[in-house]
Amino acid sequence: MLLIEIFELLLLGVIGGGVFFWWRQSRAHRQNEALLNSKLVAVTQSSRQTGDNIAHDLRTPLTRLRADVEGALRHDDVEMHRATLERVLDEIQNMQNIINALLTLGQAEVGVMNVRKKTVNLSGLLEELIELYIPSAEDRSLTLQGNIAPDLTIEADRQLLARIFANLFDNELKYVPAGGTILLTALARGKRVEIRVEDDGPGIPVEMRDKIFERFARLDPSRTLSGGAGLGLSLVKAFAQLLQGEICVAESSLGGAAFILTLPVSAAKVSKLSPKSAVARL
Amino acid sequence: MKLLIIEDDESAAKLLGNGLVEAGFSVDLAHDGETGLRQARDGDHDLWVIDVMLPGRDGLSVLKALRDQGRRTPALILSALGEVDERVQGLRSGGDDYVVKPYAFVELLARIEALLRRVRSFGSGPETMLELADLRMDLLSRSVTRSGQEIDLQPREFHLLEYLMRHAGQVVTRTMLLENVWEYFFDPQTNVVDVHISRLRQKIDKSFATPLLHTVRGSGYILRVEP
Numbered sequence: 001m002l003l004i005e006i007f008e009l010l011l012l013g014v015i016g017g018g019v020f021f022w023w024r025q026s027r028a029h030r031q032n033e034a035l036l037n038s039k040l041v042a043v044t045q046s047s048r049q050t051g052d053n054i055a056h057d058l059r060t061p062l063t064r065l066r067a068d069v070e071g072a073l074r075h076d077d078v079e080m081h082r083a084t085l086e087r088v089l090d091e092i093q094n095m096q097n098i099i100n101a102l103l104t105l106g107q108a109e110v111g112v113m114n115v116r117k118k119t120v121n122l123s124g125l126l127e128e129l130i131e132l133y134i135p136s137a138e139d140r141s142l143t144l145q146g147n148i149a150p151d152l153t154i155e156a157d158r159q160l161l162a163r164i165f166a167n168l169f170d171n172e173l174k175y176v177p178a179g180g181t182i183l184l185t186a187l188a189r190g191k192r193v194e195i196r197v198e199d200d201g202p203g204i205p206v207e208m209r210d211k212i213f214e215r216f217a218r219l220d221p222s223r224t225l226s227g228g229a230g231l232g233l234s235l236v237k238a239f240a241q242l243l244q245g246e247i248c249v250a251e252s253s254l255g256g257a258a259f260i261l262t263l264p265v266s267a268a269k270v271s272k273l274s275p276k277s278a279v280a281r282l
Numbered sequence: 283m284k285l286l287i288i289e290d291d292e293s294a295a296k297l298l299g300n301g302l303v304e305a306g307f308s309v310d311l312a313h314d315g316e317t318g319l320r321q322a323r324d325g326d327h328d329l330w331v332i333d334v335m336l337p338g339r340d341g342l343s344v345l346k347a348l349r350d351q352g353r354r355t356p357a358l359i360l361s362a363l364g365e366v367d368e369r370v371q372g373l374r375s376g377g378d379d380y381v382v383k384p385y386a387f388v389e390l391l392a393r394i395e396a397l398l399r400r401v402r403s404f405g406s407g408p409e410t411m412l413e414l415a416d417l418r419m420d421l422l423s424r425s426v427t428r429s430g431q432e433i434d435l436q437p438r439e440f441h442l443l444e445y446l447m448r449h450a451g452q453v454v455t456r457t458m459l460l461e462n463v464w465e466y467f468f469d470p471q472t473n474v475v476d477v478h479i480s481r482l483r484q485k486i487d488k489s490f491a492t493p494l495l496h497t498v499r500g501s502g503y504i505l506r507v508e509p
Contacts, residue, residue, distance in 0.1 A: 089500070135481055166470040170470055174471075
């Protein structure tokens with residue numbers, strides 16, 4: 001009898017333990033699922049908003065394309081057809097650029113982009129990028145200067161770093177009026193480096209300073225004056241975050257805008273995340 | 283020169299094939315990985331163009347199988363994904379170069395020609411002197427002359443001209459120049475390369491009767507004697 005009771009107790013214990021374990025697991029699972037769901041909703045909402053913007057940004061060139069092709073088809077002029085096809089190709093290239101930028105942005109923001117960190121000679125890279133952009137700046141009657149502390153090295157991805165500054169310079173060349181000055185300053189601040197790209201242009205109004213890093217944000221609401229899709233600064237921010245850096249915009253002592261990027265000298269190791277863990281990280 | 287294109291989109295493969303035939307190549311087409319692998323193994327192609335996304339067996343695995351069998355034919359990878367990661371993965375699987383879909387035909391053609399040329403010049407030993415008409419580049423003393431007249435180039439301009447001279451008679455695109463001269467694997471929005479080219483042109487062409495550095499509209503640049 002005693003043996004049977006002990007056996008029954010053991011059985012109950014095992015079943016009870018199993019049930020408890022199952023309950024705890026499923027509660028954790030449910031909580032995890034709820035968290036994932038709420039994050040997925042946020043991602044979906046943000047991508048829906050982005051989708052609306054993409055639709056808007058692609059509809060405009062599509063309208064132009066359609067009108068252009070229909071116009072050409074009403075005539076038999078070979079020269080006119082050729083000119084139309086060349087414009088069509090340009091429009092396709094523009095749309096392709098928007099789509100590529102959005103894909104890159106999506107990958108960077110969700111964290112599925114591989115970051116290849118190595119020791120990078122930051123001072124050298126910045127000098128090289130300035131050298132790459134100086135002739136284009138001079139062509140636009142702009143002065144591009146660097147004030148870079150020597151021997152700055154950081155653990156980072158060289159291509160991502162270069163893309164950050166190329167995008168910032170592209171932005172400066174587009175918005176700083178002829179005769180203006182663009183200055184890049186880089187210096188070490190403890191375990192971080194601070195790089196400022198600033199100018200004596202019209203600057204960015206206080207109320208716009210957070211918004212300019214959002215997708216499709218442009219100071220010019222008609223989106224026609226400056227060209228570009230308004231994705232460059234979103235890319236800058238996403239790349240900076242991939243490198244555990246931060247970027248903000250402030251007023252420059254030169255009178256225009258100052259983009260201030262801080263990056264860790266030696267960043268924590270970030271490996272490629274699976275889309276699922278990337279969602280959990282959001 | 284005979285090329286093999288392994289691309290599952292039949293109409294894209296046909297359009298690409300037509301373009302390459304017009305450019306003087308003979309072309310074989312395959313539309314899935316297994317067929318492509320068999321054709322590559324049994325054929326005598328000078329270059330393979332391989333799409334990454336293929337039904338059945340993907341392009342990178344086809345290429346890896348061929349490389350594992352000791353086949354060294356140059357391979358150009360096509361991918362719709364388009365990020366540095368895939369580029370690196372493609373090159374690690376044995377690809378010699380990489381083009382992102384949707385690509386410009388001139389970009390693909392320029393890269394095919396550059397790859398074929400690289401194979402042809404393989405084993406000819408390091409060059410110390412590059413020449414085109416009266417333009418001479420001494421890679422040892424790092425000096426450049428035209429008609430005997432010294433031309434003063436910045437280090438980057440020297441590198442840029444060296445790349446153009448090594449590909450003389452061949453179109454090189456802006457992307458190729460950014461990748462090979464500056465080592466950046468992205469395209470800035472600003473026309474940075476064009477401006478560097480125009481400065482180089484000022485130095486090597488301006489005071490001479492025959493221009494050597496020509497713009498190929500919508501494609502890139504070519505260094506050659508004929509306009």
